[in-house]
Amino acid sequence: MTSAITVDRLEVIFDRFRALKGVSLDVQPGESFGLVGESGSGKSTLLRAIAGLAPVASGSIAVNGKTLGARRDKAFYREVQMVFQDPYGSLHPRQTVDRLLQEPLAIHGFADGERRIERALDEVGLGNGFRFRYAHQLSGGQRQRVAIARALILEPSILLLDEPTSALDASVQAEVLNLLEEIRRRRKLTFLMVSHDLAIITHMCERLMVMQGGEAVENLVANDLVERRVTKDYTRNLLRASDGFVRTA
Amino acid sequence: MSGQAGTLLEVDDLRVTFPTRTGMIEAVRGVSFSLGRERLGIVGESGSGKSQTGRAIMGLTPPQARISAQKLAFDGIDLLGISPRQRRALRGNRIAMILQDPKYSLDPVMSIGRQIVETLRTHEKVGKAEARERALAMLEAVQIRDPERVFDLHPHEVSGGMGQRAMIAMMLIAGPEMMIADEPTSALDVTVQLDVLGILDRLVSERGMGLIFISHDLRLVSSFCDRVIVMYAGKVVEQLKASELGQAQHPYTRGLLNCMPKIGADRHPLPVLDRKPEWAA
Numbered sequence: 036m037t038s039a040i041t042v043d044r045l046e047v048i049f050d051r052f053r054a055l056k057g058v059s060l061d062v063q064p065g066e067s068f069g070l071v072g073e074s075g076s077g078k079s080t081l082l083r084a085i086a087g088l089a090p091v092a093s094g095s096i097a098v099n100g101k102t103l104g105a106r107r108d109k110a111f112y113r114e115v116q117m118v119f120q121d122p123y124g125s126l127h128p129r130q131t132v133d134r135l136l137q138e139p140l141a142i143h144g145f146a147d148g149e150r151r152i153e154r155a156l157d158e159v160g161l162g163n164g165f166r167f168r169y170a171h172q173l174s175g176g177q178r179q180r181v182a183i184a185r186a187l188i189l190e191p192s193i194l195l196l197d198e199p200t201s202a203l204d205a206s207v208q209a210e211v212l213n214l215l216e217e218i219r220r221r222r223k224l225t226f227l228m229v230s231h232d233l234a235i236i237t238h239m240c241e242r243l244m245v246m247q248g249g250e251a252v253e254n255l256v257a258n259d260l261v262e263r264r265v266t267k268d269y270t271r272n273l274l275r276a277s278d279g280f281v282r283t284a
Numbered sequence: 285m286s287g288q289a290g291t292l293l294e295v296d297d298l299r300v301t302f303p304t305r306t307g308m309i310e311a312v313r314g315v316s317f318s319l320g321r322e323r324l325g326i327v328g329e330s331g332s333g334k335s336q337t338g339r340a341i342m343g344l345t346p347p348q349a350r351i352s353a354q355k356l357a358f359d360g361i362d363l364l365g366i367s368p369r370q371r372r373a374l375r376g377n378r379i380a381m382i383l384q385d386p387k388y389s390l391d392p393v394m395s396i397g398r399q400i401v402e403t404l405r406t407h408e409k410v411g412k413a414e415a416r417e418r419a420l421a422m423l424e425a426v427q428i429r430d431p432e433r434v435f436d437l438h439p440h441e442v443s444g445g446m447g448q449r450a451m452i453a454m455m456l457i458a459g460p461e462m463m464i465a466d467e468p469t470s471a472l473d474v475t476v477q478l479d480v481l482g483i484l485d486r487l488v489s490e491r492g493m494g495l496i497f498i499s500h501d502l503r504l505v506s507s508f509c510d511r512v513i514v515m516y517a518g519k520v521v522e523q524l525k526a527s528e529l530g531q532a533q534h535p536y537t538r539g540l541l542n543c544m545p546k547i548g549a550d551r552h553p554l555p556v557l558d559r560k561p562e563w564a565a
Contacts, residue, residue: 073473209555235545239545260547273474279506280507
């Protein structure tokens with residue numbers, strides 16, 4: 036079976052700074068894969084490199100068995116869509132939800148826009164009442180639902196999720212995570228998800244990679260974290276930190 | 285000293301109202317609590333009024349807003365009755381506040397050392413050399429390894445964790461009796477978060493300060509504080525001891541606790557909050 040995403044010894048260099056130092060990764064179709072690490076670990080850069088948003092210096096990326104060149108073609112963006120961290124920054128402030136959702140359809144020349152927009156909004160639990168609103172008229176959770184609808188409207192097979200809930204309140208986060216899980220199950224999507232929160236990654240993903248300083252620290256399955264079967268100190272520290280504050284006498 | 289022994293702050297029926305084009309919005313609707321020399325957590329979601337409560341105590345509410353309270357007293361001083369000048373003398377000296385993101389709350393064009401010295405010399409008559417010495421000692425107390433170097437750095441030259449330590453140093457240098465920390469670690473990485481909390485915890489208990497810790501993270505607050513106030517829609521829905529969080533009665537508190545993914549709890553889908561209109565009533 037061809038992998039959904041294969042990343043091989045990927046290097047990303049910003050000016051002289053090596054943000055990714057030869058990272059390799061393999062995600063199977065229908066799998067949910069997590070990337071965990073602190074700020075500056077390169078987890079978001081890896082995601083952005085796959086989407087074609089970071090300067091790749093060497094190494095290769097293949098999606099559904101097809102190796103990608105320096106420029107992504109239209110077919111790539113039909114297969115791979117991304118949801119960004121901050122729903123306040125990723126939606127155009129002067130476009131209605133309807134206009135936002137039409138954009139990808141227009142780019143890819145879809146004819147039945149009307150029906151697709153209705154379906155996409157319905158799928159993320161927003162309904163038609165939100166169709167002609169602007170981003171500032173929506174709450175954070177509703178905005179992130181619009182961003183997810185925009186990603187889904189082209190019916191991609193892979194979703195890249197960059198901290199999709201870290202700007203949201205805990206209760207809204209639960210709703211968005213549930214929505215993502217349900218969509219994945221229904222559409223048999225592949226997820227590549229970035230988070231700094233180990234609990235979210237173990238909840239959402241079957242396998243994960245821990246990153247630090249642009250390198251992969253260790254590859255784990257979610258159950259390893261549950262049973263605390265980790266080998267690297269860095270991961271152990273992250274695990275301990277996610278338990279909350281412990282007063283030392 | 286008035287009030288019961290050991291009480292630093294008394295808040296009774298605090299209300300903060302903002303005028304808007306569509307009428308008055310009550311951000312804080314009758315909040316009452318008291319604080320001794322302890323760690324008190326205020327938890328709630330965005331818009332619950334937790335930050336506005338902290339700002340009203342500090343005297344940082346925007347001028348167009350209206351504040352009223354039956355009682356808002358710090359160490360027996362009526363905070364709403366005193367002049368702005370007296371209020372300024374309290375702020376930064378006896379009451380201090382730590383804000384969320386050091387990137388935005390430190391002065392970007394002033395070195396960290398100068399900002400700390402400025403705070404100190406505003407409130408105490410000390411010479412330049414002594415002020416510098418004390419600022420360096422304070423930077424050391426917040427576990428900055430090379431205080432001499434950090435003293436001359438500007439905020440953009442340090443990491444988030446370092447910036448937040450500098451902020452804590454600045455707030456503690458005048459020796460406040462009460463500290464309000466508004467999401468002091470939300471902008472930091474989880475591991476750095478624990479370091480900063482550790483420093484805060486040690487300094488608060490060593491100096492016997494009262495601490496109000498405002499956060500959206502119920503689990504973090506309960507692991508750090510002695511007592512927790514849960515706010516919803518501008519009101520206190522529940523007050524409880526942090527150690528008894530597991531026995532929380534209010535459905536909102538329980539919902540907040542439940543909806544977080546936990547390592548080892550296999551719950552698909554996650555329970556979500558079913559908001560009832562009567563919670564806000």
